[in-house]
Amino acid sequence: MVFQIDFKSGKPVYLQLVDQIRYAAASGALRLGDPLPGIRPLAEELRVNRNTIAKAYTELENQGVIETVPGKGCFLKENTSPFTKQVKHKLLLTEIDEAVVTAHHLQVDREAFLALVRERVDYFERKSQENT
Amino acid sequence: MSNSTNPVIEIKDLRRSYGKHDAVNGLSLSVRPGRCYGFFGRNGAGKTTTIKCLLNLLRPNSGTVNVFGLNPQREEVAVKARLAYVPDMVAFYPWMSVRDTLEYLASFRRHWNRELEADLLNRFQLDPLKKTSSLSKGQRTQLALIGAIAPEPELLVLDEPTSGLDPIVRREFIETVIGAYQSGDPEHRTVFVSTHLISEFEGLIDEFTIIEGGRELLTMESDQARDRFRKIRARFAQMPTALNLPGALSVKQNGREVEVLANGNSEALLEFLKARSPEELRCESLTLEEIFVASNILKKGNA
Structure with a gap:
């Protein structure tokens, strides 16, 4: 997979990597058991500190997205979030709220916003099916 | 032996002057391992003087400098055995070949990784038989980098390492520092790099100090700095009169457009601008290089 780092996004670099790997997993670009790039080659390629990559992988491991097999590297894990339903909803709410606020400022109305959400969910489902 | 939580470099209230000119005037900083x-x-801010004090090439007038918890003046050999230094101008004995030079450098070291040396020679396509006098500036820097990395030191001190090099050599240089050096033993590989080609090193820098007039101007984690310093651009249908922005670092206005630099208060500034219904509103982080430039405004603000 190809990563894109943007220092101007205001998001810490390690979180950008976390997001992109989660995106790849959700869209099926990365599949169950697929290996993630090694820390060193990825750090060299992106010209970022290897600590940054290691931090991103640790974060993904804590979130239950990947697992580390000693001596072999990191692999995409079966989608079993360790969070309870309540926590999952709470995590999502913050992100949804942000989108709702942005929609308000862009004067995107309720119907158009909900339609967009449906469209994106469909998109990921479609992509994920194409990739399996 | 220093344990891993002790700083690798610790500078406290360092002062060093040349005659009447204070090159470094009360600098403190601390670098953790890994x-x-x-x-x-800027040029003349006191970077090289500070680095020379770390290496005992210069003696401080006052203040303390510790490397690995040791005083480089009293325990010069013990300190230098554990670090390597790449200056901006590298000089080799002109009659020696690349091979001779590496052998010569290796003779001063307790440990030398031959495999790593061979890998890097190959990567940089350096001919071991070539005389150093016929190397280009880029090749000289590459040779200096091999000489610095092959002994696998705990600390790599780089003083303007990539100035005057072409973009491809610069990229390779940085990739080598990340890959061949840092990945060897990440917990114990510390890099201290002085540069004004900041954008090249953007992804590599965990933390930084900006020095100005021999004093510390700003010390921060990179992620924290990019979060704190932001540039907001807004365009209005009609420029609001009395656009008095509370606490903005700087405000530039051009017709109906305004560019605001925020120093930790971007949320408040965004709200303030949003309330005046802009046609367009964008916010992005400053890069480390832009933060460096903006730090000049901070300085004027403090003065």
């Missing part, structure tokens, strides 16, 4: 620490400053 980090890549950026040391930014």
Whole structure:
């Protein structure tokens, strides 16, 4: 997979990597058991500190997205979030709220916003099916 | 032996003058192991003087400098055995070949990784039989880098390492520092780099100090700095009169457009601008290089 780092996004670099790997997993670009790039080659390629990559992988491991097999590297894990339903909803709410606020400022109305959400969910489902 | 939580470099209230001119005037900083620490400053800000005090090439007038918890003046050999230094101008004995030079450098070291040396020679396509006098500036820097990395030191001190090099050599240089050096034993590989080609090192720098007039102007984690310093651009249908922005670092206005630099208060500034219904509103982080430039405004603000 190809990563894109943007220092101007205001998001810490390690979180950008976390997001992109989660995106790849959700869209099926990365599949169950697929290996993630090694820390060193990825750090060299992106010209970022290897600590940054290691931090991103640790974060993904804590979130239950990947697992580390000693001596072999990191692999995409079966989608079993360790969070309870309540926590999952709470995590999502913050992100949804942000989108709702942005929609308000862009004067995107309720119907158009909900339609967009449906469209994106469909998109990921479609992509994920194409990739399996 | 220093344990891993002790700082690799610790400078406290360092002062060093040349005659009446104070090159370094009360500088303090601390570098933890395993980090890549950026040391930014304009020409003449005191970067090289500070580095020379770390290496005992200069003696401080006052203040303390510790490397691995040792005083480089009293325990010069013990300190230098554990670090390597790449200056901006590298000089080799002109009659020696690349091979001779590496053998010569290796003779001073307790440990030398031959495999790593061979890998890097191959990667940089350096001919071991070539005389150093016929190397280009880029090749000289590459040779200096091999000489610095092959002994696998705990600390790599780089003073303007990539100035005057072409973009491809610069990229390779940085990739080598990340890959061949840092990945060898990440917990114990510390980089201290002074540069003003900051954008090249953007992804590598964990933490940095900006030095100005021999004093520390700003010390921060890179992620924290990019979060704190932001540039907001807004365009209005009609420029509001009395656009008095509370606490903005700087405000530039051009017709109906305004560009605001925020120093930790971007949320408040965004709200303030949003309330005046802009046609367009964008916010992005400053890069480390832009933060370096903006730090000049901070300085004027403090004065």
